[in-house]
Amino acid sequence: MNALVPPLLNGTAQGALLLLAALGLSLTFGQMGVINMAHGEFLMIGAFTAYLVQQVIDSSDLSIPVALPVAFVVAGLLGLLLEVSIIRWMYRRPLDTLLVTIGVSLILQQAALQTFPAQGVPVKQPGWLDGQLTILGYSWPLRQSFTIVLAAACVAILSAWLKYTSFGRRIRATVQNRDLAETAGISTRTVDRLTFFVGSGLAGVAGVAASLIGGTNSQMGAQYIIPAFLVVAAGGIGQLKGTVIAAWAVGVALSCFAYWTTGSLAQVLALILVIVFLQVRPQGLFTVRTRSLA
């Protein structure tokens, strides 16, 4: 078995999960400048939604496909609630949104700890994900390919939505020049709300994927937030393709380091790698061309 195959394949899957977690952030951070530190907790809400859906629909073959849209809507609505109640007052103070949402994340974590069994809840994997694919002599868990397919589908739908629908055009217009978009008659308030809904909803979808990989408990969201932000930053603000490439690169780096060194060292090396990359190229992989001075 080639020593490159397992880390490359698993790294791609790990990158896909990171991408799912980062997609929503890329929208809300890149397009609105809001730094939502509670994004990880929306992911947790998505995972708990998957569990709750499984309590209603017994067959796990069916419940996970059902849970995906439900988690999207539940997390999206909570995101909308956050936007309407708190975030909208702070659009001119991006760093402060970061702090406010830290508060929100602390509250959501504690609420989840007290609502659900402290040890976490089981989310059953659908039967059609049992088994492995044999690739170049390596039995690759089928579940890993599911994460990749899911991430690819989300990216495809999101980019098509941004490109071809009128809402998507409005979002892009608002990103490129908020004032001009407003002058052209676009309600940036509506656009903001919708963006936040979609961004948070994507975290919910990521949560369903994460519930199949690790534990579903009150602490699960915290491990994704920092890597997801680094991915968004490394990819470049508001750049979908940048986010995709950065997530893949971080995932593969994590997995390769973990394969060749140790699990702990891999986390450290991957973080350092991104930090160094951002020193060299602080604007990320891709940038929106603007005439801004700074």
Added chain:
Amino acid sequence: MSTFSRRLRTLVATGTIVTVALALAGCGARAGDGTPGAESAAPSCVDTSGDTIKLGFLNSLTGGMAISEKTVSNVLHMAADEINAGGGILGKKIKYIQEDGATDWPTFAEKAEKLLTQDCVAAIFGGWTSSSRKAVKPVVEKHNGLFFYPVQYEGLESSPNIYYTGATTNQQIIPAMDFLASKGVKRLFLAGSDYVFPRTANAIIKLYAAKLGIQIVGEEYVPLDKDDWTTQVAKIVAAKPDFIFNTINGSSNVGFIKAYYDAGLTAATTPIISVSIAEEEAPAMGHEITGQYASWNYFESLKTDTNPKFIKSWKAYPNSSGVTSDPMEAAYISLYLYKALVEAAGSFDVDAVNAAAKKNTITFAAPEGTVTLDGENHHISKPGHIGRINANNQFDIVWSSDKFIAPDPFLKGYDWFPANVRDQLVKAAG
């Protein structure tokens, strides 16, 4: 900027002088002025005059460790209620003060000091992680207090102020290795979380494995807060072990079991033996955990005279999680052990309690069987059991030690443990 920097210099200089002057003004004993220790501790402020006695319970109720520690905290409350219903300790009702360690080890130290010096409790019960125990240890030693620690741990420690009611390594790790040897295991893989218990346990496992002729084919650690084990499991698959020794803790276990299952490993081909998965943790792992082994001193399925009552009281208890498990049972023991110690001593005084322990006659009819306290090392004797997880997330007991295993935290009775290491450790432990 020159005037500015001159002013700054004056300022800093003044500050330094003030600091040094203050430091010298307040100085007390220096090294070599005599032995520091219990003698210098202020006299105990524990109030034993009334008809109640204050005890402190200290566990993380918030933060990451609350996941595990909440149950221990609840079962301590239950034990206190039971003891009070039975007349209390030396006729005094327990009045417990619950503190939150908040998954932060300095907070454990602070709260332990508060319980001992502000609330004047007679003893403290709780803790879970080794870090929390190590944070509390200097505090109880300084104030000559008592701390009862209820979780299996890495051993190699003893303190006159701590009683350990969970297993030390020779009561959990070594029985597990004996079990593996009896199964004819030749190739073992070690998977653990990256902290002190797995690292120490694995260091001991490697020494014992060499003696047993078991080959260690790999060793992997992942940080406690990371769930994704897929890459590490790929390494396990490549190493082709007969058995996996799992010292992973917390939610990371769920990720490990899922990755293991998805890689096509099964209990039939490559079984796992765990030391941190009990009845409490198993449900969160779903059906993937069925058929795997765990090494503990207590299982809910254990058939003893005392176990049914314990299970019944816990299931009826308001904050119950519904199942009983080893760490809970050890916490339950800790309070009753304290009761037995105080009643043998006839006093709540720490030195009297320790003197009573020294007689080696303190026993308690625990749910796991009648345990005996070792007055020298402050650990208790325990039976070793290996259980196999069934579809109801209960354990079918497949192996038991032939008798209760006497606690041996420094592994003095095991010739494969290097004597020079032991000597150094004993010396370091004081």
Added chain:
Amino acid sequence: MTKLKPRLSLIGIGVFAVLLLVVAPLVLTDHWLSNLGKYCCWAIAAVGIGLAWGRGGMLVMGQGVFFALGAYSMAMHLTLETAGAGVPGFMVLYDPLAPLPAFWEPFRSAAFTLLAIVLLPVIVAGLLGYALFKRRVKGAYFAILSQALAVALATLISSTIRETGGDTGLSDFKYFFGFVLEDPANRVMVYLIAAALLVVCLLVVWQLYRSRFGELLVATRDAEERVRFLGYDPATVKLVAFVLAALMASIGGAMFVPIVGIITPAEIGAAASILMIAGVAFGGRASLFGPALGAMAVGWGQSSLGSAWPEGWTYIVGLLFIVVILFLPKGLSSLLPRFTAARRSPGEQPAAGTAAPELEAVQS
């Protein structure tokens, strides 16, 4: 600005010093004095955060890194002092015959340790800050990067058990530069050193805030481009503030060790850094006393409210973030001028609507 305000602040520092150094040791029990010492350590780090974030606009979410540099330098020295000539006990198990790791050896010397507590953060923050500010990394990028660095360091320490004590950290110190730590008189002394250092830090920032540098720092925060056009290099201004903040965090960390008796990676990671930020935001990020008092208030809240109502305390910290940032961006200190009707100091945040956008695309 009138001459009155700085004088008032100086008197305030004086009163604060008397309260901390004279009144507190007389009225507080040993336990609360040691708690107050711990809050002082956080407050020292918080003063630095106030300087870097409140005045300089750099949201330093990774002060845990510098806190750790000071704390671990001190802890390694105290561990070696306790262990005597041998190797610390926790190292023995993993490799009984290996010598002390090379980087521990110099910490046997008290002078080297004190030097390291001061120089390590200056060097690390200097290099890091130089790289970041020259590349004009700022706003949210800076915040996330600094936090990622703290997480990386905490993970690294957790995974190097033999070298650093890992997740369990370093604890059980018996001596502090030759003084027996168990002796109550020595504990008062350690507290007094921490409290005095806090007063010194307050004096330093008081002096900085009324200097030309303080004005430049605020100007850089509010309009970096204009400062550049005026011929100053904003990177240098920010670097100085960042290094000073790092130094203060390191000093706070170093004093934390003898007072609390344990240091673990948990004090470095995201949660610890966030709690410090909460204190600074609560007290008033740009004011002189706000950060220190805010950090002490949060520490006190954790000790007292956290005891009375643990679950509730978590909700309170969460709500604190939301309510204070939403309604009182200048913290509690902004309530004071409303009563005294004092003049706006230049250090306060400009009105929200006119704030320069902090999140700007960085240009290559």
